[in-house]
Amino acid sequence: MRADRTKMPVQDPEIRNCNFDEVALGYTPELAMLEASRCLECKNPRCVSACPVNIDIPGFIKHIKDANIEEAYHTIYQSNILPAICGRVCPQETQCEGSCILGIKSKSVAIGALERYVGDYALKQNLSIQEEISEKEEKVAIIGSGPAGIACSASLRRLGYQVDVFEALHEFGGVLKYGIPDFRLPKEIVDKEIQNAKDLGVQFHKNMIVGKSITIDQLLHEYHYKSIFIGSGAGLPKSLGIPGENMTGIYFANEFLTRVNLMKANRFPAAPTPVRIGNNVAIVGGGNVAMDAARTAKRLGAKNVFVLYRRDMTALPARQEEVEHAIEEQIDFRLLRNPVEFIGENYVVKQVKCEVMILGDPDESGRRSPVGTNTFETFDIDSCIISIGQSPNPILKSATPELEVDRRGRIIVSNHQTSIPGVFAGGDVVSGAATVILAMGAGKEAAISMDQFIRERA
Amino acid sequence: MYEITEKKILNQDVEWMRIKAPFVAKNAKPGNFLIVRVDEFGERIPLTIVTHDEMSVTIIYQKLGYSTQLLSEKQAGDFLFDVVGPLGLPSHIRDVKTVLGIAGGVGAAPLFPQLKEYARRGVIVDLIIGGRTKDHLLLVDEYQEFCRNIYFATDDGSCGQKGFVTQVAEQLYQEHTYDLAIAIGPLIMMKNTVLLNKKYNVLTDVSLNPIMIDGTGMCGNCRVTINGKTKFACVDGPDFPAEGIDFDELMVRQNYYKEEENHICRLKLGARK
Ligand SMILES: Cc1cc2nc3c(=O)[nH]c(=O)nc-3n(C[C@H](O)[C@H](O)[C@H](O)COP(=O)(O)OP(=O)(O)OC[C@H]3O[C@@H](n4cnc5c(N)ncnc54)[C@H](O)[C@@H]3O)c2cc1C
Numbered sequence: 010m011r012a013d014r015t016k017m018p019v020q021d022p023e024i025r026n027c028n029f030d031e032v033a034l035g036y037t038p039e040l041a042m043l044e045a046s047r048c049l050e051c052k053n054p055r056c057v058s059a060c061p062v063n064i065d066i067p068g069f070i071k072h073i074k075d076a077n078i079e080e081a082y083h084t085i086y087q088s089n090i091l092p093a094i095c096g097r098v099c100p101q102e103t104q105c106e107g108s109c110i111l112g113i114k115s116k117s118v119a120i121g122a123l124e125r126y127v128g129d130y131a132l133k134q135n136l137s138i139q140e141e142i143s144e145k146e147e148k149v150a151i152i153g154s155g156p157a158g159i160a161c162s163a164s165l166r167r168l169g170y171q172v173d174v175f176e177a178l179h180e181f182g183g184v185l186k187y188g189i190p191d192f193r194l195p196k197e198i199v200d201k202e203i204q205n206a207k208d209l210g211v212q213f214h215k216n217m218i219v220g221k222s223i224t225i226d227q228l229l230h231e232y233h234y235k236s237i238f239i240g241s242g243a244g245l246p247k248s249l250g251i252p253g254e255n256m257t258g259i260y261f262a263n264e265f266l267t268r269v270n271l272m273k274a275n276r277f278p279a280a281p282t283p284v285r286i287g288n289n290v291a292i293v294g295g296g297n298v299a300m301d302a303a304r305t306a307k308r309l310g311a312k313n314v315f316v317l318y319r320r321d322m323t324a325l326p327a328r329q330e331e332v333e334h335a336i337e338e339q340i341d342f343r344l345l346r347n348p349v350e351f352i353g354e355n356y357v358v359k360q361v362k363c364e365v366m367i368l369g370d371p372d373e374s375g376r377r378s379p380v381g382t383n384t385f386e387t388f389d390i391d392s393c394i395i396s397i398g399q400s401p402n403p404i405l406k407s408a409t410p411e412l413e414v415d416r417r418g419r420i421i422v423s424n425h426q427t428s429i430p431g432v433f434a435g436g437d438v439v440s441g442a443a444t445v446i447l448a449m450g451a452g453k454e455a456a457i458s459m460d461q462f463i464r465e466r467a
Numbered sequence: 468m469y470e471i472t473e474k475k476i477l478n479q480d481v482e483w484m485r486i487k488a489p490f491v492a493k494n495a496k497p498g499n500f501l502i503v504r505v506d507e508f509g510e511r512i513p514l515t516i517v518t519h520d521e522m523s524v525t526i527i528y529q530k531l532g533y534s535t536q537l538l539s540e541k542q543a544g545d546f547l548f549d550v551v552g553p554l555g556l557p558s559h560i561r562d563v564k565t566v567l568g569i570a571g572g573v574g575a576a577p578l579f580p581q582l583k584e585y586a587r588r589g590v591i592v593d594l595i596i597g598g599r600t601k602d603h604l605l606l607v608d609e610y611q612e613f614c615r616n617i618y619f620a621t622d623d624g625s626c627g628q629k630g631f632v633t634q635v636a637e638q639l640y641q642e643h644t645y646d647l648a649i650a651i652g653p654l655i656m657m658k659n660t661v662l663l664n665k666k667y668n669v670l671t672d673v674s675l676n677p678i679m680i681d682g683t684g685m686c687g688n689c690r691v692t693i694n695g696k697t698k699f700a701c702v703d704g705p706d707f708p709a710e711g712i713d714f715d716e717l718m719v720r721q722n723y724y725k726e727e728e729n730h731i732c733r734l735k736l737g738a739r740k
C-alpha cells in the first residue's frame with residue numbers, strides 16, 4: 010500500500026496567474042486508479058458520515074479500483090447530482106477527507122479529486138442516468154438556480170413533479186456562475202451539470218425575479234403551484250462600515266467577480282462590460298470569496314495583490330487548496346490587519362488605513378478573536394475588493410412581508426418549511442453564506458418535505 | 468428572447484421602443500425600471516419603464532455609448548436577448564397638491580410615469596422640460612395631456628428660454644409655490660436643482676442613474692451615499708428624496724469607466740461605420 014497521496018497535476022503558477030484556465034488539471038485514469046488503491050474500504054466509513062449528503066465513498070472508490078467508472082458515477086449520483094462541481098469546490102479537508110482514517114498517520118485519500126475524476130468522466134462520456142419517472146400532475150416552483158435550487162428541482166422531478174425553476178439573472182447556477190471563477194470551476198462544467206437537470210425535464214426560466222416579475226402569492230394562487238422552494242442564496246454583500254467605502258476603486262467582491270465571471274470583463278473589449286483595478290489591489294477578508302477575488306485580480310494583471318485579514322494564517326476560513334494556490338501565485342498575505350478607513354482624493358481611493366491586531370481569547374467560533382492595538386499602518390492602493398461575507402438578498406422578504414426572517418435576514422424554517430404553509434427554503438438563504446454541498450443537501454431534504462406536504466394536502 | 472414590436476426615432480439621439488415582455492409588464496408600476504441585454508454577450512443596461520400594458524413595456528433611450536447604440540441597431544421585429552424587471556421600488560407618491568416636474572434631456576422619459584401618476588390622482592402638475600435643441604424636447608404632446616403649464620429651456624434657444632431648466636425654475640418660484648419638485652436628468656442638473664430648491668424651500672425628489680449590473684441588490688455597484696448612509700439605488704431606489712444625496716461622489720462613481728466606454732465605442736462602432 011502506498012502512503013503518499015497522489016498529487017493532481019496543476020498548471021504552473023507563473024503561467025496560470027496570467028490566464029483564466031483551470032488551475033487543477035484533474036487525474037489521469039492511471040493517477041485515479043493509483044489514488045483509489047489507497048482507500049482501505051473501512052467497514053464503518055467515517056468519511057460517509059462526514060459527507061453532508063452521505064455519498065457512498067468507499068463504494069464509488071471500489072468501482073474506480075475495478076476500472077468501472079460508469080458504476081462509480083451511478084453510485085455518487087444516488088446522493089449527489091453535481092459531482093464534477095463538488096469534487097472541485099467542497100471543503101473536503103473539513104468533511105470526508107478530514108475524517109479519513111488514513112489522515113491520522115499520513116494523508117487522507119484524495120476523495121475530492123476522485124469525485125471530480127468520476128464527474129468529469131461522466132460529462133465527457135455523456136453518461137446519463139436513464140430513470141423511469143412516473144409523472145405527477147402537480148406543479149412546483151423553485152426560486153433560484155444555485156446549488157440548493159438545482160438539487161431541489163432534480164429531486165422533485167425524480168418524484169414526478171412538474172418543476173419550474175425561476176432565476177433572477179440571465180444565466181443559471183447562482184454563485185457557481187457569477188461568484189466562483191473559471192480557473193477554479195469552468196463554466197462549461199456548471200452548464201453541463203445543469204443540463205442533467207434539464208434532461209430530467211426540469212424547466213428553467215431566466216430573468217424572473219420572484220418578488221418583482223412574479224410574486225410568491227401569484228405563484229401559489231394565480232399559477233397554482235402546489236409548493237414552492239426558496240433557494241435564493243445570500244447575495245447581499247456585507248460592508249465594512251468604515252469611512253470612505255463608497256469612493257471609486259472600492260468594489261464589493263460580488264461586483265468585481267460578477268463583472269469578470271458573469272459579464273466576462275476579463276475579455277473586454279470583446280465583451281462590453283469593463284473592470285478596472287490598477288496595480289495595487291487590497292483584498293479584505295480571508296474566505297473563499299477573498300481568495301477568488303485575489304487570484305482574479307492577479308490574472309487581470311495587477312502587480313501587487315495583498316490580502317488584509319484580521320486574524321492569522323491558521324484562521325483563514327478559505328479552502329486549504331485555495332490558500333495554497335494563492336500563495337503559489339504570489340498573493341501577499343498581510344495578516345492581523347483590520348481596515349479602519351479609506352483615504353482618497355476627489356472620491357478616488359488612494360490608501361487604506363489598517364489597525365494592527367493581536368489575537369486574544371477564543372470567541373464563540375472557537376477561533377482566537379482579533380483585538381486592536383491602537384497602532385496603524387497605511388497601504389497605497391489603486392483599488393480594494395471587500396470580501397467579508399454576504400447575507401440574504403432582501404427582495405423576496407420585502408415583497409412578501411409574511412415571510413419570517415431572523416435578525417440577519419435569514420429565512421426561518423421548521424423542517425424546511427417557512428412561515429408560509431407550502432413554501433419551503435434552504436441553502437444560503439436559510440443558513441447564511443455556507444457551502445455548495447450544504448446548499449445541495451438542504452435542497453434535497455426540502456424536496457422530501459415538499460413531497461410529503463403535497464401528498465398530505467391531496 | 469423578447470420581441471421589439473414597435474420602434475420610433477424621437478430625434479437624432481433618442482429612440483422609443485415597445486418590447487413584448489409580459490412578466491415585466493404584469494407587475495410594473497410608475498418608477499420601475501428594467502434591464503436589457505441586447506445580445507448574447509451584451510452589457511446589462513438599466514432603462515426606465517415609460518409605459519406598459521398587459522403584454523409589453525415601452526422604453527426611451529438615448530444613444531450614448533456602445534450598448535445603447537447597439538440597442539439602436541435593432542428594429543421592430545428583432546429580438547432582444549434579455550429583458551428583466553420590473554426593478555426598483557415604485558415611486559413614492561407623496562400627498563401633495565402641486566408638483567413641478569423638471570426634466571433634463573432624456574430624463575423626460577423616467578419622469579413621465581411618475582408625473583402622470585400624480586396627475587391621475589388629481590394633483591396640479593406643471594413641467595419644465597429642457598434639452599439641447601427644440602428637437603431634444605421629449606414627450607411634449609404626451610405631457611400636454613395632463614400638465615397645467617409646460618415651460619421650455621433649450622441650450623440654443625430654439626424653443627422657450629435659452630439656458631438651463633434651473634433658470635426657468637427660479638423664475639417660476641417668484642410667482643408660483645409648489646409642494647414638491649421632481650427633477651430627473653443628468654446628475655449635475657439634479658444637483659443644481661436641489662441647491663436651488665433648498666433656497667426656495669421646495670422639496671425635491673430625484674431618480675438616480677448610477678452604473679448598475681444585476682439590479683437586484685447583489686453587487687453594490689449602484690451604491691450612493693445619502694445622509695451619510697449607503698443605499699443601493701437598484702433596490703432602495705432609484706427614486707430618493709434629494710436633499711441628502713452626495714451628488715459629487717455619485718458623479719465620480721458614474722465616470723469611473725469613462726475611458727473604457729470611450730475605447731469600446733471607438734473600437735467597435737468606429738469600425739462598423
Ligand atoms: C466567490 C465565492 C466562492 C465560493 N467558493 C466556495 C467553495 O469553494 N466551496 C463551497 O462549497 N462553497 C463556496 N462558496 C459558497 C457557495 O457558493 C454557496 O454557499 C452556494 O452557492 C449557496 O447555494 P444557494 O443555492 O443557496 O445560493 P446561490 O448559489 O447564491 O444561488 C441563488 C440563486 O438565486 C437567485 N435569486 C436570488 N433571488 C432571487 C429571486 N428573488 N428570484 C429568482 N431568483 C433569485 C440568484 O440570482 C442565484 O442565482 C463560494 C461563494 C462565493 C460567493
Ligand SMILES: Cc1cc2nc3c(=O)[nH]c(=O)nc-3n(C[C@H](O)[C@H](O)[C@H](O)COP(=O)(O)OP(=O)(O)OC[C@H]3O[C@@H](n4cnc5c(N)ncnc54)[C@H](O)[C@@H]3O)c2cc1C
Binds near residue numbers: 500527534679
Ligand atoms: C434606474 C435607471 C434608469 C435609467 N433610465 C434611462 C432611460 O429611461 N433612458 C435612458 O436613455 N437612459 C436611462 N438610464 C441610463 C442608461 O442606463 C445608460 O445611459 C446606459 O447604460 C449607457 O450605456 P452605453 O453603453 O450606451 O453608454 P456608456 O458608454 O457605457 O456610458 C455612457 C454613460 O452612461 C453611464 N452608464 C454606463 N453604463 C451604465 C449602466 N450600466 N447603468 C447606468 N449608467 C451607465 C456612464 O457612466 C456614462 O456616463 C437609466 C439608468 C438607471 C440606473
Ligand code: FES
Binds near residue numbers: 680685687690
Ligand atoms: S445594481 Fe447591483 S446592487 Fe444595485
